[in-house]
Amino acid sequence: MIEGLLGLLMQAEVMKTQISVQDTVDSYYVEAAGSAQGHVVEVSYDVATKGEVRGSLEEFRSLVAETLNDSRGWIRAGVKFTEVESGGKMHVLLASPAEISAASAGCSDKLSCTVKPNVYINDDRWLGGSDSYNELGVSLQNYRKMVVNHEVGHFLGHDHIVECETDSGLAPIMLQQSTGLRGCQPNAWPLPSELWVRGL
Ligand SMILES: [Zn+2]
Structure with a gap:
């Protein structure tokens, strides 16, 4: 058990080194002032669709895994994500707008939404992005990574x-970039000041 933890911490050290190499090639990356705080929180997750969706589950599953395991992402806050077939701590769902608005009074059919343990990614947005990103010519892939990181941030x-x-x-990842950038630059990754987790 202790050895396993040590192994993970060593992996975190390796990731930190890799991050400084990556930032020269990706404008969306910002150097971390404080990276992983010395301990690892494990989050198992499963991936599925909810309601009638047009997006591809396999494409969704693949982008979620890529985003959650990216060295610019929440792993810098000390989170280790593991995909499981079912029964995960977190459920990442490509969901129809109707299912999302039915999930909670706080959710809208126009947006993605998180009602723990469910992370709902809105199928319409998944396929079409948001005006705020599209107007700036940001790629749909970057929009998708942003929205996954934002909703997982709620989790x-x-x-x-x-x-x-x-x-x-x-923009902080927890700014609602889908509804407007408020003068910020689009950003798909948590800022150094956002590298913490709570209540897991
Ligand atoms: Zn939000």
Whole structure:
């Protein structure tokens, strides 16, 4: 058990090294001021569809895995994501707008939404992105990574950030970038100040 933990911590050290190599090639990356806080939180997750969706489950599953395991993502907050067939701590769902609005009074059929343990990614947005990103010519893949990181951020205990006041000018991942960038630059990854988790 202890050896397993040590192994994970060592992996985290390796990731930190890899991050500094990557930032020269990706404008969406911002250097972490404080990375993993020395312990690893394991989050198992499963992937499925909910309601009638047009998006491909396999494409969805693949992008979710790529995003959650990316060295610019929540793993920098010390989270280790493991995909399981079923019974995960977190359910990542490609969902129809109707299913999302039915999930909670706080959810809208126009947006993605998280009602723990369910992370609902809106099928319409998955296929079409958001005006805020499309107007700037940001790729659909980047929009998808942003929305997955934003909703998983809710699962990890984050609420919204409502203002763009960052040194980098990049939008916090917990800003609702789908509804408007509020003067920020689009950003698909958590900022250094957002690298924490709560209530897991
Ligand atoms: Zn949100």
